[in-house]
Amino acid sequence: MPKIVDHEKRKEMIAxxxxxxxxxxxxxxxTVRNIAKEAQLSLGALRHYFSTQEELYMFAMNLVKERVLKRIEKIVASDLPPKEKFISFLEQLLPMDEESRADMEVWLHFTNYFLGNEELLDDGIREGIENALCFLDCHQLLKDNIDIEIETERLYALVDGLALHRIMDKNRPTNEMMHQxxxxxxxxxxK
Amino acid sequence: MPKIVDHEKRKEMIAxxxxxxxxxxxxxxxTVRNIAKEAQLSLGALRHYFSTQEELYMFAMNLVKERVLKRIEKIVASDLPPKEKFISFLEQLLPMDEESRADMEVWLHFTNYFLGNEELLDDGIREGIENALCFLDCHQLLKDNIDIEIETERLYALVDGLALHRIMDKNRPTNEMMHQxxxxxxxxxxK
Structure with missing residues (x-):
């Protein structure tokens, strides 16, 4: 079905x-006009793929999520020891190279734009961190009596705070500092 | 000098x-036009106080900072024990009530707008946290061998991450969770 593939590819190109x-x-x-120009498409052609600006924005947001998810899947599939794998997973959520920086800067713009729309802004990171902590706890790798709910909020805030700061100031915190x-x-x- | 007081008051009202x-x-x-309308001033009158939109934005940003600082000064002057005072200081940086939520939501919009302008976006919070940690460390209240630089980045990211999440979703994390x-x-x- 080459036509469907082309259709999806074209949508990604527009995103x-x-x-x-x-x-x-x-x-x-x-604006739809500027995006069409950047994608070298006519307004009519762009409207063929996305009938509204919101629809386009949501598709573009989703694609950012998918890119991050792909990076995370690679780490999860690697054979790093648990602690290193966990740190490496968290580092995928930080703007440590040009690609991830661009992803997160775009995400921050979307966040601002869709402020108030909680469902749309759910990037799945909190859930990912919670699942990882549960998994590590089940395997008795975490300290005893750890409160998963509190530790999820704490780590989720830490990661997004680091990302926000680095996007606000591209020089700091440095990659080395974020890793530390x-x-x-x-x-x-x-443990 | 009642005239100067009026001038400053008027500027604050515009902010x-x-x-x-x-x-x-x-x-x-x-826009300058919408702000003039909200302030019930003519465009000419608004321009008398702020000749450019940037000048107005910077004044308005600074006033947000000053409001937060005033809240912090109250806590510092209180006679809470050190640990409780420190937690209470950090809580002033979170959107825990309507006033501080509005402050931080405005700040996030400015942050997005001025992205890339590091100096302008420096809200002094990192420095405040660093000073507080140094003070506590000097008084031997913190664990031995604490790395102030790492702990400053860590706590600064934690606080701003919590604030960001609460602004993104006004229902969570709850005040109780942020406190915990x-x-x-x-x-x-x-120690």
Whole structure:
């Protein structure tokens, strides 16, 4: 079914054009017109793929999520020891290279745009961290009497706070500092 | 010098109108025209106080900082024991009531708007946390061999991550959960 593949590919290409426009001009520049121009499509052609701006935005947001998820799957499938794997998983949620920085900057713009729409803004990170902590706890790798609910909120806030700070100031915290902070934190959780 | 007082008061009133417009319509609605309307001033009168939109934005941002600082000063001057005072100081940086929620929501909009302008976005919170940790460490209240630099980044990220999450979803983390997370974190730092 080559036509369907093309259709999906074209949609992804439009989503990537959307990210580019957002990175260059912020949400206020991310009009259907500007996105069509960036994607080198006519307005009519773009409307063929996405009938509304909201629909396009949601598709573009989802694609950011999928990219992050793919990076995480690679780490989960690796044969790192549990503590290192956990730290490495958390590092996938931080803007440590150009690709992930762009992802997270776009995400922050979307967050601002969709403020108040809790369901749409759920990036699945809290759940991912909670699942990981539960898994480690089940395997008796974490300290006794750990409160998974509190530790999930704490680690989730820590990770997003680091990401936010690095997006606000591209020089700090450095990758090395973010790694040290995560390592320190994870060490206080592990036995 | 009643004239100067009036001038400053009027500027503050305009800054407050700016917040209101941002809260209602986001940065894209925060035009000089809309702000003048909200402040019930003519465009000419508004221009008398702020010649450019940037100048107005910066004044409004600064006023948010000052409001937070005033809340912190009250806590510092209180006679709470050190650990409770420290937790209470950190809680001033979280959107736990309507006033602080509005402050932080406005701040997040400004952050997005001024992304890339590191100096402008420095809210002084990192420095405040670092100073507090140094003070506590000097008074031998923190665990031995604590790394102030790492702990500053860690706590700064934790606080801003909690604030970001609560602004993204006004139902969670709850005040009670944020209090528990901070208490847990601070307890791991204290002797």
């Amino acid at each position: 990537e054009a959307t990210w580019q426009v957002i990175l260059k001009q912020g949400m206020k520049g991310a 902070v995560l390592t320190k934190h994870v060490e206080t959780l592990f | 407050e109108a700016t917040w209101q417009v941002i809260l209602k319509q986001g940065m894209k609605g925060a 997370v901070l208490t847990k974190h601070v307890e791991t730092l204290f």
